[in-house]
Amino acid sequence: xxxxxxxxxxxxxxxxxxxxxxxxxxxxxxxxxxxxxxxxxxxxxxxxxxxxxxxxxxxxxxxxxxxxxxxxxxxxxxxxxxxxxxxxxxxxxxxxxxxxxxxxxxxxxxxxxxxxxxxxxxxxxxxxxxxxxxxxxxxxxxxxxxxxxxxxxxxxxxxxxxxxxxxxxxxxxxxxxxxxxxxxxxxxxxxxxxxxxxxxxxxxxxxxxxxxxxxxxxxxxxxxxxxxxxxxxxxxxxxxxxxxxxxxxxxxxxxxxxxxxxxxxxxxxxxxxxxxxxxxxxxxxxxxxxxxxxxxxxxxxxxxxxxxxxxxxxxxxxxxxxxxxxxxxxxxxxxxxxxxxxxxxxxxxx
Amino acid sequence: xxxxxxxxxxxxxxxxxxxxxxxxxxxxxxxxxxxxxxxxxxxxxxxxxxxxxxxxxxxxxxxxxxxxxxxxxxxxxxxxxxxxxxxxxxxxxxxxxxxxxxxxxxxxxxxxxxxxxxxxxxxxxxxxxx
Numbered sequence: 001x002x003x004x005x006x007x008x009x010x011x012x013x014x015x016x017x018x019x020x021x022x023x024x025x026x027x028x029x030x031x032x033x034x035x036x037x038x039x040x041x042x043x044x045x046x047x048x049x050x051x052x053x054x055x056x057x058x059x060x061x062x063x064x065x066x067x068x069x070x071x072x073x074x075x076x077x078x079x080x081x082x083x084x085x086x087x088x089x090x091x092x093x094x095x096x097x098x099x100x101x102x103x104x105x106x107x108x109x110x111x112x113x114x115x116x117x118x119x120x121x122x123x124x125x126x127x128x129x130x131x132x133x134x135x136x137x138x139x140x141x142x143x144x145x146x147x148x149x150x151x152x153x154x155x156x157x158x159x160x161x162x163x164x165x166x167x168x169x170x171x172x173x174x175x176x177x178x179x180x181x182x183x184x185x186x187x188x189x190x191x192x193x194x195x196x197x198x199x200x201x202x203x204x205x206x207x208x209x210x211x212x213x214x215x216x217x218x219x220x221x222x223x224x225x226x227x228x229x230x231x232x233x234x235x236x237x238x239x240x241x242x243x244x245x246x247x248x249x250x251x252x253x254x255x256x257x258x259x260x261x262x263x264x265x266x267x268x269x270x271x272x273x274x275x276x277x278x279x280x281x282x283x284x285x286x287x288x289x290x291x292x293x294x295x296x297x298x299x300x301x302x303x304x305x306x307x308x309x310x311x312x313x314x315x316x317x318x319x320x321x322x323x324x325x326x327x328x329x330x331x332x333x334x335x336x337x338x339x340x341x342x343x344x345x346x347x348x349x350x
Numbered sequence: 351x352x353x354x355x356x357x358x359x360x361x362x363x364x365x366x367x368x369x370x371x372x373x374x375x376x377x378x379x380x381x382x383x384x385x386x387x388x389x390x391x392x393x394x395x396x397x398x399x400x401x402x403x404x405x406x407x408x409x410x411x412x413x414x415x416x417x418x419x420x421x422x423x424x425x426x427x428x429x430x431x432x433x434x435x436x437x438x439x440x441x442x443x444x445x446x447x448x449x450x451x452x453x454x455x456x457x458x459x460x461x462x463x464x465x466x467x468x469x470x471x472x473x474x475x476x477x478x479x480x
Contacts, residue, residue, distance in 0.1 A: 016387050
């Protein structure tokens with residue numbers, strides 16, 4: 001168990017990280033992500049308010065749709081990355097990272113000015129279980145009458161799972177198909193056990209409970225950023241390849257001007273994916289070297305259990321960020337060769 | 351419960367030593383491989399490299415972490431386990447057998463007597479988990 005944003009979280013379950021990772025890619029994995037924070041925004045100005053403090057266009061959402069977006073500073077850097085759920089035209093739910101929940105909550109409250117909204121930090125009221133993998137639909141369907149196959153990617157349906165009222169969302173952080181189920185926190189244990197049973201957890205092709213380590217390797221293989229590694233208040237959304245959630249022409253939002261200027265002037269550095277070509281594993285915070293000069297730092301480095309490669313992310317000066325660029329990683333004093341590659345590293349077969 | 355063979359010597363850094371004449375065969379314990387999780391990479395020295403006692407001779411990496419490994423006794427490396435390059439997972443499946451790491455010509459064969467016995471090591475790991 002490790003401390004993660006104030007939560008005691010298992011790094012891995014008895015099967016181990018590699019098996020958890022592979023099972024999620026081939027069958028299903030279950031993750032207890034109840035540590036994630038939830039902020040409830042209600043009122044006639046809910047959409048306008050959230051639209052003003054986040055980078056994506058909240059007005060594009062319809063009821064039952066979710067959106068990946070970011071809370072931005074005036075400098076265009078990232079307070080947090082989050083999901084916005086539109087429950088109704090006057091009711092949004094923001095799902096934020098655990099370690100940043102308190103910071104986000106203070107930021108959101110302090111940027112509220114005159115809009116007609118009611119804000120509530122409801123993090124402790126929700127549990128969240130993520131069932132991910134190609135078997136997710138068939139497993140979860142045993143516990144609900146909701147037509148799961150009909151829920152589109154990045155859409156959700158309020159409804160019952162095993163008799164518990166909640167929200168079933170076709171989203172995830174693994175690169176696989178799957179669901180994130182939000183329910184009252186006192187029902188976490190019931191849902192956890194029922195989903196494991198429904199997924200035949202004891203068998204070699206059944207669902208496996210997965211810890212933080214597999215959550216990290218799965219999201220990295222799928223090319224997804226992790227707040228605190230790839231994203232923080234020193235990295236702009238454009239540098240992090242998140243231009244697609246920066247709707248610069250949607251109207252004003254915090255950081256818009258800086259981001260528009262950065263887009264016009266061009267980037268100096270860019271988040272880049274790499275694959276180690278020598279023997280050796282790149283790890284977080286190690287230096288990236290080109291021609292003997294330090295040019296960047298690894299933000300996430302790890303073995304990729306499904307790809308059976310050693311991969312990572314690093315911010316690199318744009319002149320070294322093209323696919324095919326040869327770089328080196330300083331692995332505890334040993335220079336190990338690597339190459340910039342296309343992200344995502346892994347894309348699931350459709 | 352971790353397996354702790356009677357006939358080996360142990361270090362507090364969770365290495366084991368098997369004495370074979372004037373040579374010591376060194377690996378990591380069952381307790382160590384279990385706490386590390388799936389071993390995905392083992393970095394070993396070269397034959398001929400010399401190490402003092404308790405010096406780092408390489409590293410063992412799991413998906414999540416890197417751990418250094420230390421020589422419980424001083425000596426020169428006479429052989430390394432080449433098969434760990436392609437099958438690092440045998441450190442997990444057979445830590446005291448096929449998962450051995452290096453063979454060392456001991457500078458001071460008496461040094462093994464200062465290491466922990468199996469019973470002492472078992473007590474030590476119990477205290478560490480409590």
